[in-house]
Amino acid sequence: MFYYKVAFSGLNVAILTYQSEVKISLFNAVLAPLKGKDTLGYIVNECEKPSFKTLNVTKILPLCLNKIQTELLNFIAYYYTSPFNAVLPLFLPKELGFYESKNASKIFTNKPFLNAPNLSQNQKKAFDFLNENKTALLFGDTGSGKSEIYISMIKDALNMGKQALFLMPEISLTPQMQSRLERYFGESVAVWHSKITPKNKAEILKNIKNKSVKLIAGARSALFLPLDDLGLIVVDEEHDDSYKNSASKPHYNARDLALFLGAKFNIKVILGSATPSLTTFHKLQNFRLKGTFFKSEKTYIFDKSEVGLSQILKDEISKTLSAKKQAVICLPTRANFRHLACVQCGERIKCPFCSVGMSFYKKEQVLKCQYCEFKMAVPSSCGRCGSDMIEAKKLGTSELVEILEREFANARVAKFDRDEITTQNRLKKALNAFNKGEIDLLVGTQMLSKGHDYHNVDLAVIMGVDELLAYPDFRARERTLSLVKQVAGRAGRKGQGRVVLQTFEDDFFRRFLDDYDGFLADEVGFRDPLYPPFARLLRLVISHKNEREASRILNECVAKIEHLRLDLEFEIIGYGKCGIEILASKYRYEVLLRASSHKPLVAIAKACVGEFIDVDIDPVAFL
DNA sequence: GGGAGTTGGTGA
DNA sequence: CACCAACTCCCG
Numbered sequence: 001m002f003y004y005k006v007a008f009s010g011l012n013v014a015i016l017t018y019q020s021e022v023k024i025s026l027f028n029a030v031l032a033p034l035k036g037k038d039t040l041g042y043i044v045n046e047c048e049k050p051s052f053k054t055l056n057v058t059k060i061l062p063l064c065l066n067k068i069q070t071e072l073l074n075f076i077a078y079y080y081t082s083p084f085n086a087v088l089p090l091f092l093p094k095e096l097g098f099y100e101s102k103n104a105s106k107i108f109t110n111k112p113f114l115n116a117p118n119l120s121q122n123q124k125k126a127f128d129f130l131n132e133n134k135t136a137l138l139f140g141d142t143g144s145g146k147s148e149i150y151i152s153m154i155k156d157a158l159n160m161g162k163q164a165l166f167l168m169p170e171i172s173l174t175p176q177m178q179s180r181l182e183r184y185f186g187e188s189v190a191v192w193h194s195k196i197t198p199k200n201k202a203e204i205l206k207n208i209k210n211k212s213v214k215l216i217a218g219a220r221s222a223l224f225l226p227l228d229d230l231g232l233i234v235v236d237e238e239h240d241d242s243y244k245n246s247a248s249k250p251h252y253n254a255r256d257l258a259l260f261l262g263a264k265f266n267i268k269v270i271l272g273s274a275t276p277s278l279t280t281f282h283k284l285q286n287f288r289l290k291g292t293f294f295k296s297e298k299t300y301i302f303d304k305s306e307v308g309l310s311q312i313l314k315d316e317i318s319k320t321l322s323a324k325k326q327a328v329i330c331l332p333t334r335a336n337f338r339h340l341a342c343v344q345c346g347e348r349i350k351c352p353f354c355s356v357g358m359s360f361y362k363k364e365q366v367l368k369c370q371y372c373e374f375k376m377a378v379p380s381s382c383g384r385c386g387s388d389m390i391e392a393k394k395l396g397t398s399e400l401v402e403i404l405e406r407e408f409a410n411a412r413v414a415k416f417d418r419d420e421i422t423t424q425n426r427l428k429k430a431l432n433a434f435n436k437g438e439i440d441l442l443v444g445t446q447m448l449s450k451g452h453d454y455h456n457v458d459l460a461v462i463m464g465v466d467e468l469l470a471y472p473d474f475r476a477r478e479r480t481l482s483l484v485k486q487v488a489g490r491a492g493r494k495g496q497g498r499v500v501l502q503t504f505e506d507d508f509f510r511r512f513l514d515d516y517d518g519f520l521a522d523e524v525g526f527r528d529p530l531y532p533p534f535a536r537l538l539r540l541v542i543s544h545k546n547e548r549e550a551s552r553i554l555n556e557c558v559a560k561i562e563h564l565r566l567d568l569e570f571e572i573i574g575y576g577k578c579g580i581e582i583l584a585s586k587y588r589y590e591v592l593l594r595a596s597s598h599k600p601l602v603a604i605a606k607a608c609v610g611e612f613i614d615v616d617i618d619p620v621a622f623l
Numbered sequence: 624g625g626g627a628g629t630t631g632g633t634g635a
Numbered sequence: 636c637a638c639c640a641a642c643t644c645c646c647g
Contacts, residue, residue, distance in 0.1 A: 006647085011624050016647045035626065035646050054647055629643075635636100 003054060005045035006032050009088035015044060019054040027065040027073070029092070031058040040092075044084055065091060066228050071264055072257060079598070081605040081615045082250035090224045090250075108212040115184050116155045117148035122289060127152055129287040130270055135262045137238070137280055138272040140289030142489050146272050147177075149289075150234050151184055153270065158188065158214050162231025166217040167254060169240035170450060175428070178217060185215050192218035192225065195424065220245065220254030230267055233258045238271035238280055239482055246621040253618060255280075275482035275516055277475075278523050282533040288517070298488060299498045300513065302506035306341060307331075307395050307464040309403050316500050317404075320459040321411055321440060327459035329404075329443045330487045331397055332468055336580050336623070338362060339470055340378065344387035346504025348470035349379070355526065357470035359579070360391055370472035370622060371592055372574035392467060400463075401443050408441070416444030449486035458498065460491035465503040472579065473622050474531040481512055481519055488513070530594070532618070538593040538601035539619040541578060543586040544612050553612050554589040561591065561604055568600035580623045592622075
């Protein structure tokens with residue numbers, strides 16, 4: 001008789017011991033009786049016969065995590081401080097049931113892919129560079145032709161009998177990349193993201209098994225598919241925050257996990273971006289691919305006014321309308337961040353210790369740093385120009401649509417945001433309507449920035465830029481510049497385009513909009529030594545429906561961390577209420593920690609994690 | 624996750 | 636005291 005420890009996928013249940021007549025390999029899926037019900041679990045260990053009586057494993061399922069998945073499982077459990085139970089569901093979408101996989105009917109053999117794009121001289125250089133370096137960053141301007149390089153790399157990997165993964169953020173929003181890949185790889189491509197129906201998911205899994213699918217284009221969850229011969233991972237738009245699973249547990253980052261796999265296996269990893277994160281730029285060898293194609297002429301217009309329909313904006317929109325062109329108007333919204341701005345020069349106040357924007361607490365009439373809890377009185381006047389400071393006003397997309405409709409009675413205005421674009425169908429419809437010219441002004445949130453092609457747009461507007469720059473997040477500058485560059489890219493794909501930035505910080509944008517390299521160099525001075533890549537961060541979030549209890553747990557947690565100082569090197573940056581104080585009717589507190597390596601932070605996370613304490617290492621969101 | 628067992632509030 | 640909902644315990 002064999003005895004095994006079984007972890008139950010997705011259940012908040014301890015690892016339990018079962019027996020089996022036959023030997024079962026580690027990380028094989030099984031059904032085991034739990035409270036009399038057959039339940040999906042995985043063998044995680046063999047063990048001695050225990051002192052208590054054990055039940056038999058009911059069924060050994062024809063499903064076993066492969067070598068890559070096993071490494072991922074162990075690494076995520078360790079690094080993101082998550083029990084196996086919580087990590088395992090990543091590998092088998094629960095809506096699929098457990099054993100779809102009938103034996104593959106036929107195994108497809110490798111018919112070579114001959115079709116590949118022609119590469120320019122520069123693209124060829126980049127291609128060679130990526131081949132020489134096992135892991136590398138392709139730092140290529142928009143329109144410099146990164147996709148052709150990816151496709152050439154993928155072609156070679158597939159022709160060597162390997163599988164390839166093409167990761168992108170929010171894939172549900174980029175159907176054009178799919179058709180592009182299909183043009184080269186036909187039936188060998190499958191698209192994978194959370195919105196694919198269970199039926200299609202089962203079909204794709206089957207086709208991965210029988211090797212008819214060799215390339216997966218997908219969102220972060222595609223990283224967990226059973227790819228036994230994975231040879232290449234491309235992470236496109238590597239700077240994008242949606243690679244990090246901030247919303248649910250475990251809080252893994254698919255880009256970082258791809259790099260982990262690259263270091264552990266014979267897998268090539270390419271990260272690509274026109275606006276790489278400083279962290280990646282600092283960590284990896286990069287090839288700098290400059291824009292070669294038609295440099296479309298762009299005019300930047302700086303509208304030094306607070307968020308709203310200013311005279312400059314009215315004028316520019318009128319020009320666009322009378323030229324029978326279209327405009328995209330981006331109004332990035334950030335929930336729950338109140339702050340002060342100077343009425344005259346737009347100055348925002350930053351924490352002297354953390355260099356992130358200070359939040360304004362209206363009731364207490366005080367400015368507070370979200371990171372370190374530093375408080376200061378509301379200044380009576382602006383430190384830069386001496387004018388009055390007032391609370392920066394908020395503007396929502398719906399409100400903006402109303403204002404535009406009132407101002408431009410003949411213009412057709414449409415909204416493009418999370419509320420409106422809920423499905424792929426709606427997205428397609430909205431894009432079609434816009435490209436057919438049925439809409440003149442398209443108002444939206446960050447969603448507008450994602451790589452959609454708009455043909456007749458000659459004006460791109462980004463409002464509320466200064467709020468983004470003043471956001472209490474150490475990456476506020478990086479993210480804002482990246483967003484602004486992307487939105488600007490929507491204007492004037494053909495011919496001339498105008499870009500209006502509603503900002504007082506025109507110096508920053510004049511310097512860096514066309515010099516991201518310069519920005520990265522400058523940003524080092526701002527990040528070193530307080531923030532990544534020069535330091536590591538850990539964020540703990542305490543949430544409880546009882547406020548006193550939440551605050552008690554916070555204090556207990558901080559006390560526990562203080563005790564760990566004896567053995568570990570780290571710094572408590574600060575602790576207190578979260579930016580979003582109540583979420584899902586729970587009161588929220590946070591602790592923010594810094595260390596020079598991940599090790600002490602992982603140790604702290606392990607010591608603190610619990611029912612009411614969520615841990616987030618390498619956080620990208622500070623809500 | 625979910626069934627069983629426990630607690631605690633409410634109302635006649 | 637009967638009833639029910641909310642909470643907590645625990646599964647091998």
